Structure formats: C-alpha cells, structure tokens
Amino acid sequence: MEKSINHRLFFNQAPNEVWEYLTRAELIELWLMKNDFQPIVGHEFQFRHNPLPNFNFSGVVYCKVLEIVPFKKLSYSWKGEGMDGKISLDSVVVWTLHEKDNGTELQIVHTGFTDQQHPMAFAAMNNGWLQNMQKIPVLINKAKHGQSNT
Numbered sequence: 590m591e592k593s594i595n596h597r598l599f600f601n602q603a604p605n606e607v608w609e610y611l612t613r614a615e616l617i618e619l620w621l622m623k624n625d626f627q628p629i630v631g632h633e634f635q636f637r638h639n640p641l642p643n644f645n646f647s648g649v650v651y652c653k654v655l656e657i658v659p660f661k662k663l664s665y666s667w668k669g670e671g672m673d674g675k676i677s678l679d680s681v682v683v684w685t686l687h688e689k690d691n692g693t694e695l696q697i698v699h700t701g702f703t704d705q706q707h708p709m710a711f712a713a714m715n716n717g718w719l720q721n722m723q724k725i726p727v728l729i730n731k732a733k734h735g736q737s738n739t
Contacts, residue, residue, distance in 0.1 A: 594699040594715045600726045604660045604686045604693045610725045611663055611684055620724040622650075628663070630654050644710055645671045652682075661686055667699065669710070678702070678710055695722065 600607055610616045612628040622636040636650040647670040656664040664683040671677030680701025687694040697718055702711040731737070 590704050591700065592702045592704065592711055594697065594702070594711070594718055596719050596722060597694055597696045598719075598722050599689070599692055599694050600729075601692045602726055602729050604688050606729050607686055607693045607695055607725060608660045608663075610728065611686075612657075616728070619728055620721050626652075626654075628654065628657055630657055634665075640672070642672055644713055645677050646710070647672055647674065651676070655681070656683075667701070695725070697722065 610620060612626070614624050614626045617624050617626055622638045624634055624636045626632075626634045632654045634652050634654070636652065638646075638648045638650075640646065640648040649670045651668040651670065652665045654663075654665050656662060662683070662685050664681060667678070667680045667682050668676045669678035669680075678701065680699060683698045683700075685696045685698075687696075699714065699718065702714075
C-alpha cells in the first residue's frame, strides 16, 4: 500500500514571498538542503545532505522539475539514493500555494512511499518536512527586518 506525506501550513506572508523560498536555490538551502534547483520545467537537479546509513540514504536526492505554475504550484520528482548507489525511493513532491486571509496556505504532498520498503524513511521525512516548512516564515521575517539568515 502506498502512503503519502500531506501537510498544510498557514503563513502570514504573501504567496510571492513564500514562492521565493521554494524556487531560489540559495533560499531553499536555508531551510532544506544544498541544491542546484532552477525553476525550469525539465531541469534536473540534486539535493545534497550528509549520508544517513540508518535510513539507507547516501545523502543525494536526484530530482527533475515536473510542473511550475508561478506562485501557485511546483512539483518535482524525488529519487533518494541508497547507500548502495541505487535509487531507494522513487517519489514525487507537489507544493501548492493558496492566497488566503492576507497570507498563504502552503501544502506539500509527497507521494511514493510503501509500507514494505520505506517505513523509516516515511516517518523521518513526514516529521522532517513539517519541521523544515516551519522555518520558511521565520526566514522571510528575518530577511524583511534585515537580519542575516546564516
């Protein structure tokens, strides 16, 4: 059976401000991982992290931009590399932004997890996505007030 991660958070910032943290490589790095993302459909990019052997994760995620609707939707493939150099998780991440109540509702849906193959990865990433998403409004507010995000 396939499982998916699904989180919705409300931010006081406008969609265009949140969008920047989903589509600019240097801003994505502040809340997620080092990357070479470009907001171009078909662009292949990587996220890089320290290896996590307990989760069979080499530290590299191979991705490809699948869809972009500026300020509204972004999706990309997410292929996590196992410690053996083979793809251990073949999944898709979809971000949706909705302007709402003078702010933005941001939703992530990350599909492609199976009970048999990915129980530890699902649990870790489910919590990880939520924790990392919560960093975005803090970073936006710091930038607005001229504080360093490093």
